[in-house]
Amino acid sequence: MKKYLVVLAAMVMVIAMVSGAYADKSAxxxxxxxxxxxxxxxxxxxxxFGSLDAVTNLGAVAASEALVTTKPTIHCTNADTxxxxxxxxxxxTSSxxTSSxYLLKDPVSADTIAYTFTYNTPIxxxxxxxxxxxxxxxTGATHLAITxxxxxxxxxxxxxxxxxxxxxxxxxx
Numbered sequence: 001m002k003k004y005l006v007v008l009a010a011m012v013m014v015i016a017m018v019s020g021a022y023a024d025k026s027a028x029x030x031x032x033x034x035x036x037x038x039x040x041x042x043x044x045x046x047x048x049f050g051s052l053d054a055v056t057n058l059g060a061v062a063a064s065e066a067l068v069t070t071k072p073t074i075h076c077t078n079a080d081t082x083x084x085x086x087x088x089x090x091x092x093t094s095s096x097x098t099s100s101x102y103l104l105k106d107p108v109s110a111d112t113i114a115y116t117f118t119y120n121t122p123i124x125x126x127x128x129x130x131x132x133x134x135x136x137x138x139t140g141a142t143h144l145a146i147t148x149x150x151x152x153x154x155x156x157x158x159x160x161x162x163x164x165x166x167x168x169x170x171x172x173x
Contacts, residue, residue, distance in 0.1 A: 037173040039076040046070040047117070047148045047167075049104075054155040063118070063149035074171060082171050084119065089166040094119070106161030113158050115165075117148035 048069045049061055061067075076082050086094035090112065092102030103112040 035077065037077050037080050037082075039074055039082060039171045039173055041074050041169075041171070043070065043073060045146075047146070049115070049148070049150060052113075052150070052155055052158075054158065057150070057155055058152065060152040060154070061115075061150035063147040065147050067148050068146050076171070076173070080173065082173050085170050085172070086119070087168050087170070089168075092165075092167075102165060102167070104163035104165050106159070106163050109159055109161055111159050111161060111163075113150065113163055114154050115148060115150045117146050117167075119146045 046069045047067055049067060052061065086092075086099065088102045090103040090105040092099060094100075094117075099116045099118065102115050102117070104115055105112045
C-alpha cells in the first residue's frame with residue numbers, strides 16, 4: 001500500500017506541476033486612429049440676378065442672399081477652421097470675404113457687367129453628420145453666406161444678352 005501511496009503522491013505532484021504550466025496569461029492590444037482635416041463640396045450653386053435693364057435697375061441690384069437660388073454644401077472636419085477664397089472665370093478674386101473685379105460676360109458680344117459679392121470666412125467645420133453642413137449661400141454664422149450685388153449704373157452701357165460667370169471657391173486646409 002505504501003507503494004501505491006508513493007505512486008499516488010508522485011502523480012499528484014506531476015499533475016500539480018503540469019497544471020501550473022496552463023495558468024491564465026493576458027495581453028493588451030492598443031487601438032489608435034488619426035482623423036485628418038478634410039472638406040468635401042457637393043452640388044453646384046447659382047447666383048441668379050434675373051432679368052435686368054438699365055431703367056428698372058438704375059439704382060443697382062441690392063445685395064441679397066436671396067439671389068443665391070441654388071446652394072452648394074460643404075462638409076469639413078468638425079471644429080477645425082478653414083479659409084475660403086474665390087476666383088471668377090472672367091476675372092475677380094476674393095480673399096477674406098471681400099470681392100473685387102468680378103465680371104458677368106456675354107459670350108456673343110464679350111460685353112461685361114461688373115458685380116461684387118461678400119461672404120464670411122473663415123468657416124468652422126461641423127463634421128459629416130446629417131445636417132452638419134456649411135451651405136454656400138446659407139444664413140447665419142455657420143454658413144458661407146454669399147451676398148451678391150450689382151452697383152448703381154453698372155448696367156448703363158450694357159447691351160442685350162445673356163451674361164454669365166463661374167466662381168470657384170477654394171477651401172484651404
